[in-house]
Amino acid sequence: MSFLSFEFALFVGVALLIFHLGRAGWRPGLLLALSYVFYLTWSPLHALLLAAVTTGVYRTALWIESRRTERGKRAWVALGVMALLVLLFGFKSASWWLKEVFPHAPGAMKFVAPLGLSYYVFKMLGYLLDVYWEVLPAQRNFVTLALYGAFFPQIVSGPIQRAQSFFEQIKNLQNPDAEEFATGLRRILFGLFKKLAVADPLSVVVANVHANPAGFSPLELLAGAYCYWFQLYADFSAITDIAIGIGLLFGVRGPENFDLPYFSPSIPVFWRRWHMSLTTWLTDYLFTPLRMSLRTLGTVGLCLAIMINTVAIGLWHGLAWTFLAFGILHGIFVSVSVLTQKRRNLFFKNRPALAQVRRFAAPFLTFNLVAFSLIFFRSGSFSAALEYIARLIPGFKTTAIPAMRLDLSLLGISAPALMFCAVAFLAGEAVTWAARRRLWVEWFFARPVFLRRTLYYALITAVLFLFKGTISFIYARF
Amino acid sequence: MTRDEIHQKLTGVFRDVFDNPGLEISELTTAQDVVEWDSLMHVNLVVAVEKAFGVRFTTKEIKGLADVGDLMQLIGRRAK
Numbered sequence A: 001m002s003f004l005s006f007e008f009a010l011f012v013g014v015a016l017l018i019f020h021l022g023r024a025g026w027r028p029g030l031l032l033a034l035s036y037v038f039y040l041t042w043s044p045l046h047a048l049l050l051a052a053v054t055t056g057v058y059r060t061a062l063w064i065e066s067r068r069t070e071r072g073k074r075a076w077v078a079l080g081v082m083a084l085l086v087l088l089f090g091f092k093s094a095s096w097w098l099k100e101v102f103p104h105a106p107g108a109m110k111f112v113a114p115l116g117l118s119y120y121v122f123k124m125l126g127y128l129l130d131v132y133w134e135v136l137p138a139q140r141n142f143v144t145l146a147l148y149g150a151f152f153p154q155i156v157s158g159p160i161q162r163a164q165s166f167f168e169q170i171k172n173l174q175n176p177d178a179e180e181f182a183t184g185l186r187r188i189l190f191g192l193f194k195k196l197a198v199a200d201p202l203s204v205v206v207a208n209v210h211a212n213p214a215g216f217s218p219l220e221l222l223a224g225a226y227c228y229w230f231q232l233y234a235d236f237s238a239i240t241d242i243a244i245g246i247g248l249l250f251g252v253r254g255p256e257n258f259d260l261p262y263f264s265p266s267i268p269v270f271w272r273r274w275h276m277s278l279t280t281w282l283t284d285y286l287f288t289p290l291r292m293s294l295r296t297l298g299t300v301g302l303c304l305a306i307m308i309n310t311v312a313i314g315l316w317h318g319l320a321w322t323f324l325a326f327g328i329l330h331g332i333f334v335s336v337s338v339l340t341q342k343r344r345n346l347f348f349k350n351r352p353a354l355a356q357v358r359r360f361a362a363p364f365l366t367f368n369l370v371a372f373s374l375i376f377f378r379s380g381s382f383s384a385a386l387e388y389i390a391r392l393i394p395g396f397k398t399t400a401i402p403a404m405r406l407d408l409s410l411l412g413i414s415a416p417a418l419m420f421c422a423v424a425f426l427a428g429e430a431v432t433w434a435a436r437r438r439l440w441v442e443w444f445f446a447r448p449v450f451l452r453r454t455l456y457y458a459l460i461t462a463v464l465f466l467f468k469g470t471i472s473f474i475y476a477r478f
Numbered sequence B: 001m002t003r004d005e006i007h008q009k010l011t012g013v014f015r016d017v018f019d020n021p022g023l024e025i026s027e028l029t030t031a032q033d034v035v036e037w038d039s040l041m042h043v044n045l046v047v048a049v050e051k052a053f054g055v056r057f058t059t060k061e062i063k064g065l066a067d068v069g070d071l072m073q074l075i076g077r078r079a080k
Helices: A006-021 A024-040 A044-066 A070-100 A117-132 A142-150 A163-171 A178-211 A218-249 A267-273 A276-293 A299-316 A321-349 A352-378 A382-392 A415-436 A441-445 A449-466 B003-017 B039-053 B059-063 B068-078
Strands: none
Touching: A006 A024, A006 A218, A024 A044, A024 A142, A044 A070, A044 A117, A044 A142, A070 A117, A117 A142, A117 A163, A117 A276, A142 A163, A178 A218, A178 A382, A178 A415, A178 A449, A218 A352, A218 A382, A218 A415, A267 A276, A267 A321, A267 A352, A276 A299, A276 B039, A276 B059, A299 A321, A321 A352, A321 A382, A352 A382, B003 B039, B003 B068, B039 B059, B039 B068
């Protein structure tokens, strides 16, 4: 059942009815049952696996807590973490092994990892480490822990909520008030609009340029690379909006995943604003312990910790050479940025005129570095990515196509559609920016009801007009 | 080491790590009060503190720090 289907809308409607009519004490149990119903529509076998993982983690956390010695605690946490990592890498690497080593094996191309495996395994890993670090007591209520792993709005594409924040909300799970409910609905509507008005039209351009880079000019390939950046963000932030919105309808507030990543002045800042629930997770549970273990190695240890962290981010998306290249590239970008930061700051401090240029040049450079790395992220193979990059450089490959040609019809989008995309995107970003800073919010809600409703109805009409059947999200496959 | 000595030395470490010569810290200072004090900087800060005071912390210990006061207490327990 996709997030963008009539079946899912129907499911959410029925789930809301059951949830809101149920007694207060039953709500976590109801939500857990509903989450498993949703998961069962994907695969009963994988639902069993999810239940087994939850049970194992529940017991392990209690064992960690009950051990008297540090050695005993460490043994249990190591066992739990190892078991979860083996599970994650086992499933993630299975398709890679089948593709690389046994390409002709029956069913090799049809292997599917359990839905949301990366998300729920990361949640459970974080929970076990929190219990070990005594940040959090072990959860005694099995329903609460099971719901944490299976919570249906978050299982497909995150966000990866921290156990503490989730448990606190579930302890006193209330029906959301009217304002919170309306906020949830608005988030869902904005998400749907962003997906259909921005991400999907751009996906056509991206698919075209990646299918045959030889048929496009360097300028068109550059436009294609930029389009993918915008598509990925619109797509992923849309599903996050929908996930957070649905969570709010059930009284659960999820963490944000994005904070205007396009305007990042450096790659480390970009990673603080992009897929925040994953990157903060990795910083806390992977980078910090690694950095601490490798601190005797000085700068080498720092760079190694950064590289392992960014490679983990890359490979979290799947075991493929393209994701590895993406991770290594970002490891280099982040390391260079961190190691040169002080010197750069000093250089610009003494040159105020250049510092003004830096304010605009730095986000532009960051934008381009990310767009470049995403060529690997999007390409079907490492060689395809290299081919794309080679054709991006004017004169590097022999071609009869003029370097500066920009034929929109060949790219697969009309000028008005592109304008509409751009306006919809900028409007969406402006709303996000203003809402985060509580700007214009009071002003907007002070407008007459009919004006606000007109906007919502316009968005709903646009969504219905643009919707052409079940659509999948990029991050739903990770 | 006295609390004042720890505070004085720690201020120097903070100023160096955050590249801000005018930075002032108190026992109540938290990550919310210092721009750029995120998880990544937190661990860099801990490493710099260890080096300056000649002490070693575990990951578990640094996870439990809520504010500068906690960090000063931890240093006080370890530093001679």
